[in-house]
Amino acid sequence: MTEQTGRNERRLTIARAMAEAVAQEMRIDPRVFLMGEDIATLGGVFGNTRGLVEEFGPERVRDTPISETAFIGAAVGAAADGMRPVVELMFVDFFGVCMDAIYNLMAKNIYFSGGGIKVPMVLMTSTGGGYSDAGQHSQCLYATFAHLPGMKVVAPSNAYDAKGLMTAALRDDSPVVYMFHKGLQGMGWLGTEPGATVDVPETSYTLPFGQAAVVREGRDVTIVGLAMGVHNALKAADDLARRGVSAEVIDLRTLVPLDRDTIRRSVAKTGRLIVVDEDYHSFGVSGEIIASVVEHDLRGLKAPPQRVAYPDVPIPFSRPMEQFCLPNPAKIVQAFDRMAQA
Amino acid sequence: MTDIIIPIDLWAxxxxxxxxxxxxxxxxxxxxxxxxxxxxxxxxxxxxxAPATGRLTILRQADDIVRKGDAIGRIG
Known part of the structure; x- marks a missing residue:
């Protein structure tokens, strides 16, 4: 994942990687512009638009009122009219007030027009909890967006992927929902995950959608995750390795399109599957991943697949209660133990 | 050897x-x-x-609590 730069490495947080990708694209494409709450003067509450208004000015980096329906709706129109807008829905939890603009307009206008118009826009939105921000500021809702046809959905786990996926999103002619986990941003008050801050090439590059990454190879069990789940999976793999269990870890990177082949290939090798998902347990990503494997081929499975997901309850404010609910490495190891007993 | 000091005027x-x-x-x-x-x-x-050019030694890790004037690293 590293590229030789000829001098010392250049690590970026995901927040910086996102801002760099957007800035580089804005320099070469005058159609790219941003709208959102606190994205200009403040640089984004999650740091992912820092420096943009200083370089590109308030015409292209627009602070909006608290009016998601208006500015996301406006972006759909601007995209249809030839611009390439980027909008930020500050917390994905706020989707309730603007979902008509998102899934009836943004997601469907290409289809409704028979492909006659394009909707090249990026909706970036923060996900995830772990820092006691309670039930309206801590959800992931990956499956909610991945379920509805018409939107590509990406969720990076590290800064290298974050930059490449953002550049790809900006160049895509379809709407892309870019879901970034707050705990991976490198903003201390949201939690710290050093594994997300990695070497990032300064030059612009894209990462193809629909290609999962095998971030650790193993023989005995496949652990599939996205965003924060990848880091929990890697820590669980370390714990399992100390017990002589070899775990393979897959980072989905994009949910739509979903790289089912990489998952199936891995499970065919290991015979065991654990899915880690900070989104709700039922009707979600974890069920879709497991179904994608078992509807394809049951024969290679040595044990029933397991999921480590968020319980089907509103997210608690209380730190002990929230931490009790969140996926973590210990729960992944326990899931493996359940399979080993099967 | 140059210490990487948190400037005492970085915040009020x-x-x-x-x-x-x-x-x-x-x-x-x-x-x-x-x-x-x-x-x-x-x-x-x-x-x-970086206050200087050279090899970085990290003295205070991510998540560590620090104060103005603290050396968080060293360049030598």
Missing amino acids: EDREAVVTAWLARDGAEVREGDLLAEIMVEKVQHEIR
Whole structure:
């Protein structure tokens, strides 16, 4: 994942990687512009638009009122009219007030027009909890967006992927929902995950959608995750390795399109599957991943697949209660133990 | 040897800060002016840049609590 730069490495947080990708694209494409709450003067509450208004000015980096329906709706129109807008829905939890603009307009206008118009826009939105921000500021809702046809959905786990996926999103002619986990941003008050801050090439590059990454190879069990789940999976793999269990870890990177082949290939090798998902347990990503494997081929499975997901309850404010609910490495190891007993 | 000191005028109040990210690896060769670390005070992030050119030694890790005037690393 590293590229030789000829001098010392250049690590970026995901927040910086996102801002760099957007800035580089804005320099070469005058159609790219941003709208959102606190994205200009403040640089984004999650740091992912820092420096943009200083370089590109308030015409292209627009602070909006608290009016998601208006500015996301406006972006759909601007995209249809030839611009390439980027909008930020500050917390994905706020989707309730603007979902008509998102899934009836943004997601469907290409289809409704028979492909006659394009909707090249990026909706970036923060996900995830772990820092006691309670039930309206801590959800992931990956499956909610991945379920509805018409939107590509990406969720990076590290800064290298974050930059490449953002550049790809900006160049895509379809709407892309870019879901970034707050705990991976490198903003201390949201939690710290050093594994997300990695070497990032300064030059612009894209990462193809629909290609999962095998971030650790193993023989005995496949652990599939996205965003924060990848880091929990890697820590669980370390714990399992100390017990002589070899775990393979897959980072989905994009949910739509979903790289089912990489998952199936891995499970065919290991015979065991654990899915880690900070989104709700039922009707979600974890069920879709497991179904994608078992509807394809049951024969290679040595044990029933397991999921480590968020319980089907509103997210608690209380730190002990929230931490009790969140996926973590210990729960992944326990899931493996359940399979080993099967 | 040059210590990487948190400037005493980086923020006004007498508050603790936290190292949120190192943007260079321990032992890396860095150049004067390179962005090395981010530290946060009350949800506001500040940048720490290299005061000299040389090999970086990290003294205070991510998540560590630090104060103005502390040395968070060394360049030698």
